[in-house]
Amino acid sequence: MEAAVADGFDASTDLTATLRRAADTSALVVIAVPMPAVGSILEAVAEHAPEVALTDVVSIKAEVAAAVAAHGLSRRFVGGHPMAGTAESGWTAGTADLFRDAVWVVTVDDGTDPEVWRQVADLALDCGSVVVPAESREHDAAVARVSHLPHLLAEALALSGAGGGDLALGLAAGSFRDGTRVAATAPALVDAMCEGNAEALLVALDETLEVLRTAREQLADRSTSELTRAGHAARTRYEQRRRDPIVGTQPGDEGWIAAFREAGRRGGVWTR
Amino acid sequence: MEAAVADGFDASTDLTATLRRAADTSALVVIAVPMPAVGSILEAVAEHAPEVALTDVVSIKAEVAAAVAAHGLSRRFVGGHPMAGTAESGWTAGTADLFRDAVWVVTVDDGTDPEVWRQVADLALDCGSVVVPAESREHDAAVARVSHLPHLLAEALALSGAGGGDLALGLAAGSFRDGTRVAATAPALVDAMCEGNAEALLVALDETLEVLRTAREQLADRSTSELTRAGHAARTRYEQRRRDPIVGTQPGDEGWIAAFREAGRRGGVWTR
Numbered sequence: 330m331e332a333a334v335a336d337g338f339d340a341s342t343d344l345t346a347t348l349r350r351a352a353d354t355s356a357l358v359v360i361a362v363p364m365p366a367v368g369s370i371l372e373a374v375a376e377h378a379p380e381v382a383l384t385d386v387v388s389i390k391a392e393v394a395a396a397v398a399a400h401g402l403s404r405r406f407v408g409g410h411p412m413a414g415t416a417e418s419g420w421t422a423g424t425a426d427l428f429r430d431a432v433w434v435v436t437v438d439d440g441t442d443p444e445v446w447r448q449v450a451d452l453a454l455d456c457g458s459v460v461v462p463a464e465s466r467e468h469d470a471a472v473a474r475v476s477h478l479p480h481l482l483a484e485a486l487a488l489s490g491a492g493g494g495d496l497a498l499g500l501a502a503g504s505f506r507d508g509t510r511v512a513a514t515a516p517a518l519v520d521a522m523c524e525g526n527a528e529a530l531l532v533a534l535d536e537t538l539e540v541l542r543t544a545r546e547q548l549a550d551r552s553t554s555e556l557t558r559a560g561h562a563a564r565t566r567y568e569q570r571r572r573d574p575i576v577g578t579q580p581g582d583e584g585w586i587a588a589f590r591e592a593g594r595r596g597g598v599w600t601r
Numbered sequence: 602m603e604a605a606v607a608d609g610f611d612a613s614t615d616l617t618a619t620l621r622r623a624a625d626t627s628a629l630v631v632i633a634v635p636m637p638a639v640g641s642i643l644e645a646v647a648e649h650a651p652e653v654a655l656t657d658v659v660s661i662k663a664e665v666a667a668a669v670a671a672h673g674l675s676r677r678f679v680g681g682h683p684m685a686g687t688a689e690s691g692w693t694a695g696t697a698d699l700f701r702d703a704v705w706v707v708t709v710d711d712g713t714d715p716e717v718w719r720q721v722a723d724l725a726l727d728c729g730s731v732v733v734p735a736e737s738r739e740h741d742a743a744v745a746r747v748s749h750l751p752h753l754l755a756e757a758l759a760l761s762g763a764g765g766g767d768l769a770l771g772l773a774a775g776s777f778r779d780g781t782r783v784a785a786t787a788p789a790l791v792d793a794m795c796e797g798n799a800e801a802l803l804v805a806l807d808e809t810l811e812v813l814r815t816a817r818e819q820l821a822d823r824s825t826s827e828l829t830r831a832g833h834a835a836r837t838r839y840e841q842r843r844r845d846p847i848v849g850t851q852p853g854d855e856g857w858i859a860a861f862r863e864a865g866r867r868g869g870v871w872t873r
Contacts, residue, residue, distance in 0.1 A: 491835035
């Protein structure tokens, strides 16, 4: 907080005063704490600013939405997840460009308020991000695959390298460096992400364990070609993914929630 | 070949003439073909240039050394493995800086000729690489962990992402991009590396499957902290690895082979 104030930002650790000020000025409140701390923040919001427009930047969405509902705050809440970050933590790890061209998921759950949805999407667009609409549970299943599983595999790969001692670590080149990069993330942050999305992550991990077990049997027969061909095709599909702007439907139009979900599933993005 | 000649290089597809010229000029011959093609090259070397100093740049070393021995060429052979490359193939994928600051393993197997060892080490140093001495089997066990296993995990991760469809691929950020980068490598190249080092890779893969199975059980109990802490410590050890110059022993000194192997195990590097 001191570092933020020193940089000229209007920051405070007085939560009550900050929430009352937000309520008085009809501000958009952004909850930016790890999942385990979300409940206590929601309690304060429910007490001091229950009518405020509310979003968050937690990396899992169904559990946040459930906590928001438990505090009676769903009506003015729209979940958010900017898919950006570094392995660093703290105020100094932030940069003005951190969210530029990043994907920022804005949830379209049943009953979403279209005006709050626009406010949250505008915040993401103002940061230079690309807005993807997704239902909370579908978001969680997707990020289990592309964000949480990568962390578990990176940790396991780092362990394998260290198990080979200084010779193995000394021979490590780009494939190991890149494959273990996110193992440098603070363990508590990874735990919060993975444990909070355990149900979806177990599905993804079980699927991958099965893929690796099959690969293991084939490797014992001196063949990896089934895995390498399929993996190469998957990586190519990733590299060739497109982002098509959503057209023809505006937030609040009849059926907009179903239309936005379906557009997000096909890789669609919201633009102004 | 045409591209190399067009760039002003003295290149030829006439293997016999090239090997005879190498024998006449006491050149160092570098075998730079995938493992499945090594045998036919060695056959030609044994026929046309059996006394030439010989090295290779294949990513596995014990199998190459065995093939060299089978062709009676061990006396003047020292294995090499420059740990550099890109996901691209072909002449145009090469750059003068490709090997700069890369690790280049130069093998120290029983009976290694110290003069050929110096020639091969000098080639690596001339390319700007860092020379690590290692026995062939120890090299293979190490690269299974830090070079071949990363490829298998990258392929599996790419498959998991694609399994989530366009939504998951659209939400993929840095952790997925970096974790799947090497899945863009031509499958045949990955197959040649992994299948040629299957024995050592099976050991590394079985160890990692066990790590992931344990992590799966702990995740089902909503905890990933054992894996994330161990993985973070392993990545930190990798980031803090040091390269100490080998001092006090020269190639050819009594006991130099054992001394160089032990130095390599501790992260030591050869310098001029």
